[in-house]
Amino acid sequence: MKKLSSIVVMFVLLLTASRVPAREAPHELQKDFNVSDGGSLVVRVDGSDILVRVWNKSQVQMNVENIGDDADRVKAEQNGNTVTVEYRSRGGLWSSSSDVKFDFYVPSKFNLELTTSGGDISTSGAISGAVSLTTSGGDLHVDDVNGKVEGQTSGGDVTVNHVSSDSRFSSSGGDIKVEQAGANLELSTSGGDIKTGTVGGNLKAYTAGGDVNVGRVGGELHVSTSSGDVTVGNVGKSAAISTSGGDISMRSGGGNVDANTSGGDIDIQRAVGSVHAISSGGTVKAGLTPKGSGTSRLTSTGGDVYLYLPADARATIEAEVFGAASDNSIESDFPMTLQGDIGNFGNRKAEIVINGGGQKIDLRTTSGSIYVKKMGSHEN
Numbered sequence: 025m026k027k028l029s030s031i032v033v034m035f036v037l038l039l040t041a042s043r044v045p046a047r048e049a050p051h052e053l054q055k056d057f058n059v060s061d062g063g064s065l066v067v068r069v070d071g072s073d074i075l076v077r078v079w080n081k082s083q084v085q086m087n088v089e090n091i092g093d094d095a096d097r098v099k100a101e102q103n104g105n106t107v108t109v110e111y112r113s114r115g116g117l118w119s120s121s122s123d124v125k126f127d128f129y130v131p132s133k134f135n136l137e138l139t140t141s142g143g144d145i146s147t148s149g150a151i152s153g154a155v156s157l158t159t160s161g162g163d164l165h166v167d168d169v170n171g172k173v174e175g176q177t178s179g180g181d182v183t184v185n186h187v188s189s190d191s192r193f194s195s196s197g198g199d200i201k202v203e204q205a206g207a208n209l210e211l212s213t214s215g216g217d218i219k220t221g222t223v224g225g226n227l228k229a230y231t232a233g234g235d236v237n238v239g240r241v242g243g244e245l246h247v248s249t250s251s252g253d254v255t256v257g258n259v260g261k262s263a264a265i266s267t268s269g270g271d272i273s274m275r276s277g278g279g280n281v282d283a284n285t286s287g288g289d290i291d292i293q294r295a296v297g298s299v300h301a302i303s304s305g306g307t308v309k310a311g312l313t314p315k316g317s318g319t320s321r322l323t324s325t326g327g328d329v330y331l332y333l334p335a336d337a338r339a340t341i342e343a344e345v346f347g348a349a350s351d352n353s354i355e356s357d358f359p360m361t362l363q364g365d366i367g368n369f370g371n372r373k374a375e376i377v378i379n380g381g382g383q384k385i386d387l388r389t390t391s392g393s394i395y396v397k398k399m400g401s402h403e404n
Contacts, residue, residue, distance in 0.1 A: 053088040055100050061133035062153075063105035070113040071142040072124040073162070078149030079129045090123040135171075144180070164193070181216070190225070199234070208243070217252070226261075235270070244279070253288070262297070271306070280318065281310075289327070298383070303327055307392075311399055314339050314383035321386045328392040331385065332399045333358075338382025345372040346390045356396040 065084055067074055079085075084107045086100055099110045109126065125143075130136070135153040138145050144162040147155070152170040163180035166173060166187065173191040175182060181198040184191075188206040199216035202209060208225035211218050217234035220227065226243035229236050235252035238245065238259075245263040247254050253270035256263065262279035265272050271288035274281065280297040283290050289306035292299060298318035299310045308324045311332040322329045333339060343354050354360070354374045363373040376396055387394050 053086075053091050053095050053098060055086045057084040057086075057100075057102045057107045058082060059084050059102075059105055059107065059131065059134075061131055062135075063107070063131075064135040064137065064153075065128060065130055066106060066108045066137045067110075067126060067128070068139045069109070069111040069124075069126060069143075070140070072111065072126055072140055073143040074126045074128075074138050074140055074145045076128045076130055076136060076138065076147045076151075078132045078151055080132075081129070082131055083129070084131075084134075085129040087127040089125040089127065094124070145175075163198070182211075308389075312385070313337065313399075314385070316383055319384045319386065321388070323386075323388045324392055325390045326392060327389065329387050329389045329394045331387060331394075331396045333378065333396070334399045336379060338379045339376075339385050340381040340383070341376035341378070341385045341387060341396060343374045343376065343387040343394045343396070344389075345392065345394060346388070347371075352389075352391060352393050354394045357398045358396060360396070 094113055097112055101108055133152045136155045139158045142161045145157045145159050146165040148167050150168040154171050155169050155173045157164050157175040159177045161179045164175045164177050164182045166184040168186045170188045172189045173187050175193040178196045182193045182195055182200040184202040186204045190208045192210040193200055195213040197215045200211045200213050201219045203221040206224045209223050210228045212230040215233045218229045218231050219237040221239045224242045227241045228246045231249045233251050236247050236249050236254045238256045240258045242260045244261045245259045247265045249267045251269045254265050254267055254272045256274040258275055259277045263277050264282045266284040269287045272283045272285050273291045276294040278296055281292055281295045281299045283301045285303050287305045290301045290303050290308045292310040294311045296313045297315050298320045299312055300321050301308050301310055302323045305326045307327040308322045309330040310322055314337050345352050354372055356376050358376050358378050360374045360376040363375055
């Protein structure tokens with residue numbers, strides 16, 4: 025009888041145990057580290073989003089969402105004033121970990137080195153320090169960084185609100201947008217558009233196929249696109265702009281301007297110094313205030329050429345139309361001397377000496393017309 029009772033008790037215990045639910049893997053993982061200003065957060069994770077926010081504590085706090093059974097694969101440790109976090113998913117480097125999110129809080133004066141194999145990377149709040157961001161396919165978003173920033177994505181977009189030091193961003197196919205940069209800025213994308221607001225230093229912007237839209241640049245400007253349009257506001261110093269097939273427009277330049285397009289129009293409203301503008305098939309317009317040195321050249325193969333000068337400018341202009349038809353002409357608001365007019369499909373040449381002569385300006389077109397006008401008649 026005692027043996028039977030023992031068997032019954034054991035059966036009941038086993039039955040009860042089978043009905044107790046298995047312990048679930050943790051949904052979230054949190055860890056805190058005590059740090060001081062000037063430290064570093066280094067993050068290397070597989071396919072996960074990374075968000076870093078600023079708070080007023082002398083701590084780094086890590087929160088990992090949707091980690092599930094992979095909690096034991098998160099390695100977080102501190103060495104001095106550097107916190108390092110690594111995560112390798114069970115599926116390996118290229119596995120999908122899109123539901124896993126790493127959320128950090130850091131002091132405002134902190135350095136960041138963030139890498140993910142496929143997720144988005146974002147910063148929120150004002151950070152003072154060096155920042156490095158790398159993702160193999162996600163987007164990059166930078167809120168406000170007082171320090172050098174380098175960001176790279178193999179396919180996502182880049183959005184930047186404000187950076188104060190020299191910075192560089194690149195994408196293998198996405199768009200890049202920077203609202204404000206206080207120093208030098210370098211941007212490159214293999215196929216997306218580039219847009220900038222205000223850049224305090226020099227700007228270099230390259231895209232293999234998109235449009236480029238530039239607001240204000242305090243220093244020098246270098247822009248290149250393989251097929252898109254280029255629109256530029258105000259440039260404090262020299263500008264070099266090229267496109268293989270789009271239009272180029274520029275509001276003003278404080279130094280020499282080089283503009284080249286293989287098939288679009290060029291419109292430079294105001295430039296101080298010399299202008300070299302060449303189009304293989306479009307109209308070329310330039311408003312120029314000569315500085316007395318250097319040579320300006322406006323050339324079009326198939327389009328018209330317009331030059332706008334102040335009434336008190338000192339310049340010596342040579343204008344020539346190659347292969348001129350009956351409706352191709354050279355016209356000037358200033359006195360000019362015709363040097364040759366050899367009938368239809370010949371060459372028409374003229375010399376225009378303004379206020380005793382000065383900076384040399386060459387105007388050339390094939391099968392188009394040339395117009396030299398007083399500044400103020402430049403219509404946009």
